Amino acid sequence: MFVYEIRKTEQTMKKTTTTRYDVAEHLRTPEEMAAYLEACFEEADGDAAFIAKALGDIARAKGMTQVARDAGLSRESLYKALSGERSLSSR
Secondary structure (H helix, E strand, O other): OHHHHHHHHHHHOOOOOOOOOOHHHHOOOHHHHHHHHHHHHHHHOOOHHHHHHHHHHHHHHHOHHHHHHHHOOOHHHHHHHOOOOOOHHHO
16 A cells, blocks of 8 residues: 555656746836836835836837847947846955
8 A cells, every 4th residue: 555655656746847937028018117116126125126127128128139238338338237247356
């Protein structure tokens, strides 16, 4: 009976696969972007990197190339600035 229970458990277990969630794919309207940014400000608790990452998510949703062009920056510079990663040189 014990062996049967193990086999039954092995047969019912299924492999779970996950995919990476990208919030930028779900921010479609200016209202959604504003609500997302507002929620991030509430959660950030003063964490500038968290806000930078949220702004990066919104920029990707709008199209990073166009946002960079509008800001007068290179796309690479904008990605770096809005990555949410902290630079040791900024301290």
